[in-house]
Amino acid sequence: DGGITQSPKYLFRKEGQNVTLSCEQNLNHDAMYWYRQDPGQGLRLIYYSQIVNDFQKGDIAEGYSVSREKKESFPLTVTSAQKNPTAFYLCASSSRWVKRLSTDTQYFGPGTRLTVL
Amino acid sequence: DAKTTQPTSMDCAEGRAANLPCNHSTISGNEYVYWYRQIHSQGPQYIIHGLKNNETNEMASLIITEDRKSSTLILPHATLRDTAVYYCIVRGTNAGGTSYGKLTFGQGTILTVHP
Numbered sequence: 435d436g437g438i439t440q441s442p443k444y445l446f447r448k449e450g451q452n453v454t455l456s457c458e459q460n461l462n463h464d465a466m467y468w469y470r471q472d473p474g475q476g477l478r479l480i481y482y483s484q485i486v487n488d489f490q491k492g493d494i495a496e497g498y499s500v501s502r503e504k505k506e507s508f509p510l511t512v513t514s515a516q517k518n519p520t521a522f523y524l525c526a527s528s529s530r531w532v533k534r535l536s537t538d539t540q541y542f543g544p545g546t547r548l549t550v551l
Numbered sequence: 552d553a554k555t556t557q558p559t560s561m562d563c564a565e566g567r568a569a570n571l572p573c574n575h576s577t578i579s580g581n582e583y584v585y586w587y588r589q590i591h592s593q594g595p596q597y598i599i600h601g602l603k604n605n606e607t608n609e610m611a612s613l614i615i616t617e618d619r620k621s622s623t624l625i626l627p628h629a630t631l632r633d634t635a636v637y638y639c640i641v642r643g644t645n646a647g648g649t650s651y652g653k654l655t656f657g658q659g660t661i662l663t664v665h666p
Contacts, residue, residue, distance in 0.1 A: 545593065
């Protein structure tokens with residue numbers, strides 16, 4: 435069964451702790467993305483990766499870190515430096531690096547809801 | 552990326568067609584129109600996309616005006632499960648920097664399907 439999985443679905447963290455969100459895909463996609471969504475808001479891009487061992491900052495990368503050691507995995511670490519980490523985190527992937535980016539459809543995972551206590 | 556404008560909310564009776572409009576008057580020639588929807592507390596679901604021709608798939612139809620300044624997503628026979636926030640997105644084509652691949656989600660249209 436192909437798709438994108440994110441775990442856990444709900445995550446609670448104490449202030450000052452780092453936490454890592456998992457994202458796995460078995461779609462053989464090259465590109466992967468992390469977005470953040472706050473209540474009633476649209477999605478904002480945190481980090482993206484076009485290929486293994488490479489990743490780029492998005493619009494709101496401060497307080498986050500990522501790695502891309504395997505094609506199918508793109509974990510996101512929310513560090514204690516992130517001032518407002520409580521949010522809904524969404525991972526996405528797309529098929530390949532293409533020159534005409536508009537044709538490269540992104541597919542999303544189910545999301546992880548992070549709450550800082 | 553071109554900005555999009557959508558109505559805040561719409562209602563539709565179950566079994567009827569739902570027509571969701573989107574304005575994107577500043578769209579440039581090589582930008583596609585994408586539609587996603589998001590059911591509460593789930594990840595966005597891809598619906599359809601197009602450039603200038605009308606498109607249809609198993610989920611919906613996309614009608615793009617000839618001048619490409621607006622489009623309409625049509626759900627031909629809406630069901631209660633189609634209740635969601637629908638996002639119209641114009642996809643940028645920058646091949647580098649922080650805008651690469653980014654999907655800019657606005658506020659979307661809250662579609663409520665009634666029995």
